[in-house]
Amino acid sequence: MDISQYKPKGKINNKHLLTLRDYSSSEIFEILHRAALLKNLNRKGKKQKHLKGKTVALIFAKSSTRTRVSFEQGVRQLGGTPMFLSSADIQLGRGETIHDTVKVLQRYGIDAIMIRTFKQSDLDELALYGSIPIINGLTDDFHPCQVLADLMTVYEHYGRLEGLKLAYFGDGNNMANSLMLGCAKVGMKVCICSPKGFTPSEDIAAEAKKFGECTVTADINEAAKDADVIYTDVFFSMGQDADKKKKAALMPYQVNESVMALAAKDAVFMHCLPAHRGEEVTADVIDSPRSVIFEQAENRLHAQKAVMSLLIR
Numbered sequence: 001m002d003i004s005q006y007k008p009k010g011k012i013n014n015k016h017l018l019t020l021r022d023y024s025s026s027e028i029f030e031i032l033h034r035a036a037l038l039k040n041l042n043r044k045g046k047k048q049k050h051l052k053g054k055t056v057a058l059i060f061a062k063s064s065t066r067t068r069v070s071f072e073q074g075v076r077q078l079g080g081t082p083m084f085l086s087s088a089d090i091q092l093g094r095g096e097t098i099h100d101t102v103k104v105l106q107r108y109g110i111d112a113i114m115i116r117t118f119k120q121s122d123l124d125e126l127a128l129y130g131s132i133p134i135i136n137g138l139t140d141d142f143h144p145c146q147v148l149a150d151l152m153t154v155y156e157h158y159g160r161l162e163g164l165k166l167a168y169f170g171d172g173n174n175m176a177n178s179l180m181l182g183c184a185k186v187g188m189k190v191c192i193c194s195p196k197g198f199t200p201s202e203d204i205a206a207e208a209k210k211f212g213e214c215t216v217t218a219d220i221n222e223a224a225k226d227a228d229v230i231y232t233d234v235f236f237s238m239g240q241d242a243d244k245k246k247k248a249a250l251m252p253y254q255v256n257e258s259v260m261a262l263a264a265k266d267a268v269f270m271h272c273l274p275a276h277r278g279e280e281v282t283a284d285v286i287d288s289p290r291s292v293i294f295e296q297a298e299n300r301l302h303a304q305k306a307v308m309s310l311l312i313r
């Protein structure tokens, strides 16, 4: 289904946002519509009260600028109370179990948990033992909130999603996994361009292929050809040590002017940030008028507010 034909229903059936694996095209469209609505209300200075009286715990086991600030602001803008919990400061960081943590948080009236951590299985455990919505703020495997903001940004820029091609260059990481699922489900063509040894999960690629056009290649020309969006991410994700061999393998996949020149004439450049200029992308690309990185960063706020307003009831 194309997003332009989708009629918003004002609800989704999902209880959590663990990965876009669990989301249908319609559920993603519902979030994108709600996000646009909330963004518009924000621009007009209209009050939103979807989370009035609700408290959302924000647990971080890894660093963050965008996710932390956009969730804190998002909860406040929806009339709720955010509670930032660094896992280094709570007993979770000293080995207390996920099971005990979620049970205890619920006893204090926490209404939902957003968590950024390492293992995806920790989120599955939270969802299993708790009865409140769990939202993935990034794991080693997925970053669904980022991809929802990215799809919102592409939709705003082009006025459509169906048929557009996104080419991702670099490490086959959490972003590559989530982009494959998200793009395929909304009718975009997605191509991941990574060197041998750094390709994304074959399972996720196979799953994305069930929904739409998804290719994995080491060929830069093939990936960039006719791409409407050129996307990249850091060589080393949080929790990974910088390693010379990996850097040498990924450097040829740097997004620079020559890569942009292979893409469609008006292609935009995207990056989830933080970026390392001179590594995965050159300054002349990321700081050019074709770059929509700050629209993406802003849309984290609106997309996540949409997710929270639909999940936390």
Ligand code: CP
Pocket: 063, 064, 065, 066, 067, 068, 138, 146, 272, 273, 274
């Ligand atoms: N893109 C993103 O998730 O940024 P942070 O690591 O700053 O949250």
Ligand code: NVA
Pocket: 138, 173, 174, 175, 233, 234, 236, 237, 238, 272, 273, 274
């Ligand atoms: N792949 C990066 C994304 C940061 C938003 C990481 O996991 O560190």
